[in-house]
Amino acid sequence: MRRTLPALLLSLSAAVHAAPSDAAFEDMDALLVEKGLIARLGDQLQTARHTVGDQASGLVINAMAFLGVPYKYGGNTVDSGFDCSGFVRAVFEQSVGKVLPRRSDEQAAATQVIDRNELKPGDLVFFNTMRRAFSHVGIYVGDGKFIHSPRAGSHVRVEDMRKSYWNTRFNGARRVPLLAATGPAAASP
Structure with a gap:
C-alpha cells in the first residue's frame, strides 16, 4: 500500500478536470486518517498531495472509503461485505443516488x-x-487503475488493469x- 497510494493520488490528479479546492483535500485527508494511512505514509503523502493539481471526483473518493472491506459473494453492504457488483452498486447509490442493476452483466x-481510451x-x-462476458466489474480511478472487490478471501482494493491478468x-x-432524461423537458422534441 505504501507505493500504490501516492501513485493513485497522482493518477487521480491527471484524470479529473475540476480545479483543486480545500474541501476536496479535507475530504481526502479525513479518509486517509480514518484508514490509518496518514501516519504510515508521512512525507510520501505530503509530496503526493502537493503534486495533485486537480480535485478527485466525489464518487472515486467515496469508493476509496471502502478500501479493505472484505469480499462476500452476494454482499452489498459494508457490514456484510461486497461482491464486485454489490460494491459498484453501493458506491453509485451512496455517491450520486444512482441505483444500478445488481449483477455485473446487467450493469x-x-x-x-x-x-x-475514453475512460475517466x-x-x-x-x-x-x-x-x-462481463462477469466482473470495477470502477476506474485513473492512470490505468481501478477499484473493485475481487474474490473470496480478499477485500476491496485498487489494481492496475494493465497487468497481464486484467488486460x-x-x-x-x-x-x-x-x-x-425525465420530466416535461425530456418529453418535448
Missing part, C-alpha cells in the same frame, strides 16, 4: 458503451473472469449516465 447492459474516473470497467480479461468500459 454492463444498463450503461453507455465507451472505448477504453468513475467509469465502469468489465472483465471476463468466469469464462463469461487479457478486459471486456469493455461503460459510462453511467447520471443525468436521467
